[in-house]
Amino acid sequence: MIQIYDFTVPELDKFRELCNFSDAELEYFNLRARHKSNVEIALLMTVSEAQVSKLAKRVRNKIIRVLPFV
Numbered sequence: 590m591i592q593i594y595d596f597t598v599p600e601l602d603k604f605r606e607l608c609n610f611s612d613a614e615l616e617y618f619n620l621r622a623r624h625k626s627n628v629e630i631a632l633l634m635t636v637s638e639a640q641v642s643k644l645a646k647r648v649r650n651k652i653i654r655v656l657p658f659v
Contacts, residue, residue: 591653592621600659603659604652604659608648614648614651617645621645627642
């Protein structure tokens with residue numbers, strides 16, 4: 590399974606450039622890059638854990654689509 594925090598800083602920057610994240614997706618991505626759990630992210634973003642799960646899925650799908658270009 591892909592863990593955002595396992596990528597290098599240059600790889601994270603490339604994802605930010607190529608993935609066309611929405612504001613919420615980018616916030617999720619940046620928090621996961623800092624090793625925040627989905628529960629912590631839900632609290633920080635003041636959204637439900639279900640919403641965070643949806644964000645996680647969208648972010649993961651975008652990363653998978655651009656992964657060959659990173």
